[in-house]
Amino acid sequence: MEPTAHRQQEASTPSSTETAEDLASKLNAAVRNNNKDDVLELLEKGADVNSKAESGWTPLQSAVQANEEDMVRLLLDKGACPRARKDNGGTAFTEAAITGNVNILELLLDCGLNINDHDDNGFTAFMEAAWYGNEEALKFLYSKGANVNLRRAVSEEKAKLHKGGATALMDACRRGYFSVVKTLIQEMGADVNICDNKDRNALIHALKEGCAKERYESAVSIGHFLLEHGVDVNSKNECGKTALILAVEMQSLDLVKAFLEKSEIDIDDADEEGNTALMVAVEKKNYNIAKLLCEKGARTDIGNLIAVANRNRAHDIARLLRQYHAKFVPETLEDWEPNSKCWKDQLKKLYKIYRPMIGKLKTFQYIQQRIQNTSQGGIYLGLHGGTEVAVRISRSTEGDKEKRFFEQCGNCEHLLKLFQFEKARGYTYLCFPLWEKNLEEHLQELEDQMDYKDALRMIFQAVRELHSLGFAHQDLHPRNFVIDLGGKIYLADFDNKRKLIEGKKEPVNSDLEALSRLVLYVLRGGRKPLQQVSTKDLAADSPDYKEALDLVSSLVSHDERGLEGLSKHPYFWSKQTRFNFLKSIWNKIKDLRNRKAVFQAPNATERFPYPSWTKEIDKDILSIMQNPGKGKSFKYNNNVTDLLRLIRNLDEHPNIRISNKIGDHADYFLKLFPELTIYVYNSLRQNPEYSHFADIQDPSL
Template identity: 85%
Template sequence: MEPTAHSQLEASPPSSTETAEELAFKLNTAVRHSDTKRVLELLEKGADVNSKAEGGWTPLQSAVQANEEDLVRLLLDKGAHPHARKDNGGTAFTEAAIAGNVKILELLLERGLNINDHDDNGFTAFMEAAWYGNEEALKFLYSKGANVNLRRAVSEEKAKLHKGGVTALMDACREGHFSAVKTLVQEMGADVNICDNKDRNALIHALKKGCDKGRYESAVSIGRFLLDHGVDVNSKDECGKTALILTVEMQSPDLVEALLEKGEIDIDDADEEGNTALMVAVEKNDHNIVKLLCEKGARTDVGNLIAVANRNRAPNVARLLRQYNAKIIPGTLKDWEPNSKRWRDQLKKLYQIYRPMIGKLKTFQYIQQRIQNTSQGGIYLGLHGGTEVAVRMSRSTEGEKEKRFFEQCGNCEHLLKLFQFEKARGYMYLCFPLWERNLEEHLQKTENQTDCKDAVRMIFQAVRELHSLGFAHQDLHPRNFFIDLGGKIYLADFDNKRKLIEGKKELVNSDLEALSRLVVYVLTGGRKPLQLASAEDLAADSPDYEEALDLVGSLVSHDKRGLEGLSKHPYFWSKQIRFKFLKSIWNKIKDLRNRKAVFQVPNGTESFPYPEWTKLIDRDVLNIMENPRRGKPFKYSNDVTDLLRLIRNLDEHPDVRISNKIGDHAEYFLERFPALTIYAYNSLRQNPEYSHFADIEDPSL
């Protein structure tokens, strides 16, 4: 709760000799000098206790920064707002954590502050305490409910740049506070394997500044501690450097050995420049680490190691390398151009740099090569035997399950197929044909105006194919549909949300409802988030509006036709097919004694949408049709059967006068009567006696 003023001083007008701005400046200055007497004098003169100095600093925040507990109490008693924020969103509470003053933290918490509140950069008080190694403050905040594993929250713009996501443990590791790290892990259960938005875990943060003066010993200690507590040694920094490479840069042979003893690390992994740990060790002329890496089996046939050793005037290192079969490597890579336009630069980089091969696969699992995030891990670019692929890595057990599922998709046209796979070091690498964008990304690009009807048709077929395999998808989100260079759409399930149908109709119905939202999302160009898309967003002036509205409604109502029947829905028909359908109806009903009965649907509520259609058609056209040159005059009524009769007669017995006036017959009638096709189709389909009249035979469907 916000405090109220505890005296009349806050409301007192400033003296006539000093302006409010002058008093505010003096008050903030007095606080920063911890001059309590002067602070009281200025407040009595009417200085605003909540005035702000440069950067948005209030007197209370300045008092907290100065670690002046009594002055903090005084200002609070005089009406200072503990919730006030600096220009960067910081509060007195986060400042107290930086100062490490538990009494001030407790005092501010009593004033109703949220313990997990953060500034504009996502820093909470708990994170600030970790950054500055203030253990007592950490313990106090933890005891009051601070979230130990909270990740740094940042704006959407910063998140797109992969900023944020850092935890208090990462802060303590990065700043070298070993004691705080132990407290966070051993006493508070901090997760050592959470990653920030650049995919860096606590170990990477610990090693990043290990080369800095005064940080080496703490980095080594923290590194060993994290290794003992199960940290993932395969995490990389934003430049693709592994923990091993960072440790070699620190020139810590003991920690290098400790990492290698884990048996989980790829000794030949390389960073974004193609540098392996051995290459870095040779560049740094570190004979001990070079020897250690060579003894552990590091490859010596990459990176022109002897040339680097010779350049460094390091004959002992060169001699050592020769003992492990290192040679000078001549030649350069031939130029190569990827097929993909979207991923061209990343693929060229991957092609050019050294990467340890996994069978026939070359891939680099770091942030700049990642093309999609999933709940099961990232999807990365790869080259398998020279073919551009998307790579999913998982533990062998899970990978085998995924492999079996994707192999079932091999004969499906619009389910993502498995291209190849590789196994190495307990991991399965599943390789898929590379896509350009997912559907969500595709629709956000204004230049990518996808043929909506064709896109929806492919989406329908993908879901039908999955259902035919016995699975309901349960996550029909645009990010799970991928579009290749040729515009073909494929459905995947990298988040493993699919479920076996096994007669559970509710699972199929759930997919149909999700598909209805997805159809609207596609037809509206992704203007609204998927969950907010509704039929009301469809453009009423679209030539497919009536059909699209009916299709979406059929999906929502779990229409008994299912996806198989709905795939033949009039929405998917071309204009010519729709017109051909309307023409064909008269031929089917003309010999019936009671033609009107065809459109009388049992329990039907939908009425003919054009009860005065003769007024909507061009008068000259109607007159010509009612008074043909060769034939008897005929008066058309406003009945639907007569409209269909006119459409058929006009097209079967064309009159140049009409053609010159209205142009293309299909265009004219479908524009004048946009709801006619879906009305006729549904009326026939829902009439048990005449439902077969709704069937059309066309190879394009």
């Protein structure tokens, strides 16, 4: 034996240590290679003849797909189950119909299979034979009792979406197999007027693909044949297009003539967009079909036919239409006011100009209609069924991927949601609720100061929602946050830079760091570029200064609280919540033996910022609180516990003289001691024994 051959034999021979999975993989490979010796050897070694490879393929199904009749016989002899199903519910029997091998079909049918059994999409072997144009297999299955007029059975969920219900005849018509269509009708009695779950009959399926050059001739032939056998010419497709309209779209004068000879046809029937056959002919610039329709009495007063002909420079069609009393009518549109303030003027222009419709979408890829630039193209204004939308245009493959992502955002409050979509000419048009401006534009053009705290609260929630879907954004730039007319902020991802988190910390930490810059950018009012902002830009006299610094620091350090915990940071607390928090602490610690220990966390680095607070507070207030009357007196010391005690006592036992002097207690103390809230909060949080004291619920969050 040659060395090479020896090594090949060793590679194909299972060892005693091989797992069942290893044996199964080798068995499927041997079947696909049609290596009978290896198959027998592997089966002898204990390989499972019904083991499954990727997508649920069994060795028997693989042998059938390869059209290896001897291998099929061998596997059946060795106990292969002909009823085993792939992940999509298909069996070796349905696979044999796709291959078209009658001998294999007969072998499998002799195993007692149900000839009308179907996969998860409702395809029977008979339907598969029709779909792939395997006429001999089709005849064999019919001779064995296959149901010719069986409609595709689908799940209840798919049926609600009007999927399924097609027959073998519809499949043969759609695929353009004229010979199969004739066999089904003439020899097997297929019903030409059964409709699928979208109410389309065989004629509609035949014309569905007729515009393609490779299908044109067969579609015309099948159309004539179906007419001869009594097909209903008034059936419509899912867009309301009749067979006549579809024939005009195909630009088949021959078929149009044949349809018009049917007395039952409605020449002026329109699709869901209001287009008649004549309108389509004029739009297609097909003079002969337009002339025939006019001669047969098509109405010329529906739609502005002359305007369409003129726009298409089809002057011969315009003259023809005038002969049949068509008139040019200046287009008048109803007064319409957009909801958007920012895009009002451009939306009005879009509403008035002519644009070819993409399904229900009207849009114009023009610089003046562009809302925003992205690395993957522009975002444009659009009107979808009259609703103002933002439109992103992508190649179909990428567009479908983005559509699936945005559909996941449907239940999120602050992630941009998909409103509708359309497809045309290899492109997907994703339509989103129209926003007014992005955050960058909003801040730079804002005259009055916005509620930064509320804006950042929405931004944090948006990022949390994205993380909850398993993605990190990786590009938290102000232009990726859009604001609607009501001031609500949404996070978008038009540049498709997001990454799957998959249990990794790095993508999340990257987002936290980006958020720290974004916080500074927003608090700076967008008056400095994102990459240049720093904590030095914060106003030190701001009532939220210390809280903002701490929040930014926590984000940069990838704080263990994560975004969920930092969304409850004291920065986001209302004024009253902060004051209530300070008041509540004394009640929680007053009965402790060592109150000072509460604010002495093992790893604490911050010192009490007001070591002489008794000198900073109004002397009259301190005097009144230390001498409440009735012979009572109490001395407040310069420590944090006594300051918290004073705040609590003053608010719980109000004194009219003090209230008249300082006004609102919360305002007074938070302005006098602006660093107190964050100091108390962090001191508690960093002390393992008392960290639960820092957990509060702010109703405003």
